[in-house]
Amino acid sequence: MNTSELIRSRRSVRTFDGRSIEPDITENILEYAKNAENPYGIPIEWKILNSEKDRVSSPVIVGTDTFIAGKMKRIPHAEEAFGYSFEKVVLFALSLGIGTTWIAGTMPRSAFEKAMNLGADEVMPCMSPLGYIAKKMSVRETMMRNGIKADTRFDFSALFFDGSFDNTLQPGNMRDLKLPLELVRLSPSAVNKQPWRVVVDGEKVHFYEKRSKGYVTNGWDTQKIDMGIAICHFVCGLDELNIKASMTVSDPCIACPAETNYIATFTIQ
Ligand SMILES: Cc1cc2nc3c(=O)[nH]c(=O)nc-3n(C[C@H](O)[C@H](O)[C@H](O)COP(=O)(O)O)c2cc1C
Numbered sequence: 001m002n003t004s005e006l007i008r009s010r011r012s013v014r015t016f017d018g019r020s021i022e023p024d025i026t027e028n029i030l031e032y033a034k035n036a037e038n039p040y041g042i043p044i045e046w047k048i049l050n051s052e053k054d055r056v057s058s059p060v061i062v063g064t065d066t067f068i069a070g071k072m073k074r075i076p077h078a079e080e081a082f083g084y085s086f087e088k089v090v091l092f093a094l095s096l097g098i099g100t101t102w103i104a105g106t107m108p109r110s111a112f113e114k115a116m117n118l119g120a121d122e123v124m125p126c127m128s129p130l131g132y133i134a135k136k137m138s139v140r141e142t143m144m145r146n147g148i149k150a151d152t153r154f155d156f157s158a159l160f161f162d163g164s165f166d167n168t169l170q171p172g173n174m175r176d177l178k179l180p181l182e183l184v185r186l187s188p189s190a191v192n193k194q195p196w197r198v199v200v201d202g203e204k205v206h207f208y209e210k211r212s213k214g215y216v217t218n219g220w221d222t223q224k225i226d227m228g229i230a231i232c233h234f235v236c237g238l239d240e241l242n243i244k245a246s247m248t249v250s251d252p253c254i255a256c257p258a259e260t261n262y263i264a265t266f267t268i269q
Contacts, residue, residue: 003236006091007183012150013099014141016063016131021098026066029093029130033068036088039231039247039264042081044070046089047116049127054115056127058107062138064131068093068100071116071124077249079221080263082125083228084235087187090128091236099133102126102188104222125225148192153185161199165257169200177205177268180237187233189226190215196230199254205245205266206252207231211259227263234266244269 001009026048033046051057051065058067070086072078090100104126116124137145145151160169160181174181177200184196193215197208207227215222231247238245246269251262 002240004183004240006094007186007233010094012101013133014060014101015134015138017134018063019132021066021130025096032092033089036085038081038084040077040081042072042078044072044085046070049115056111056115058103060106061129063134064129066130067127068130069112069116069124069127071118071122073121074123079224080228083225084232087229087232093130098130100128102128104190150192154194159185159197163201164254176241179241180234183233183237184230187230190222195223195226203268207263208260209263
């Protein structure tokens with residue numbers, strides 16, 4: 001499968017089939033994670049955790065004893081950087097037949113932070129189970145998915161704009177950005193809120209975060225992790241089409257709707 005196929009076939013997996021993952025597969029994932037860079041150049045330290053040895057688990061996960069988590073310094077852009085690198089790991093795991101779920105909330109956080117030896121200046125934004133996908137979802141998983149409409153995404157017209165937030169981007173004006181933008185649209189996000197908004201202005205593609213209430217705690221913005229995931233998917237789409245682009249953080253000061261803030265700009269070469 002190429003990356004866009006992996007993105008299209010990925011879903012959160014909360015029910016696993018009970019088989020343990022072979023050590024060479026977890027080592028392969030860990031090695032990939034250690035090399036998974038992000039456009040912010042922020043390093044992340046990764047660890048594979050075991051429920052028995054490390055005393056970790058999640059109330060929404062059944063059928064696996066293996067988890068992966070990452071920690072990093074609590075610095076500006078840590079959220080987007082984590083979103084970008086962790087999503088690369090998620091897609092790599094899927095390429096090996098291993099299911100994952102981004103988990104920021106439904107876990108005993110202190111147990112995971114202890115297992116990660118978290119320092120006072122560090123943050124462990126999310127963890128994910130790793131395991132073989134069960135044929136059938138648990139009743140709880142099905143109910144969770146229905147509750148947050150996990151199988152749906154907003155339409156293109158609600159997410160992508162042409163020059164300013166006043167004009168929706170028409171299919172005829174997407175040029176070769178159709179695939180990268182479709183991959184942005186398919187990104188996973190916390191509670192499926194889909195905060196990404198994009199303004200295409202000539203060769204510039206500006207990413208914005210449409211904030212929902214309740215996702216910022218002590219200056220830490222979980223929805224910026226979603227933005228990192230969306231940016232990762234955008235870059236996957238560009239790479240697949242061999243389109244070169246560079247990313248900068250330089251606000252073009254386009255008038256924004258309420259609760260919408262600038263994140264990053266790609267300049268297509
Ligand atoms: C940053 C982030 C945090 C998330 N936290 C949780 C969580 O705590 N528990 C959970 O069950 N799912 C969590 N999810 C999974 C989302 O609910 C899921 O990605 C979304 O509903 C879309 O469904 P899909 O991943 O199957 O496409 C999280 C996703 C992201 C991106």
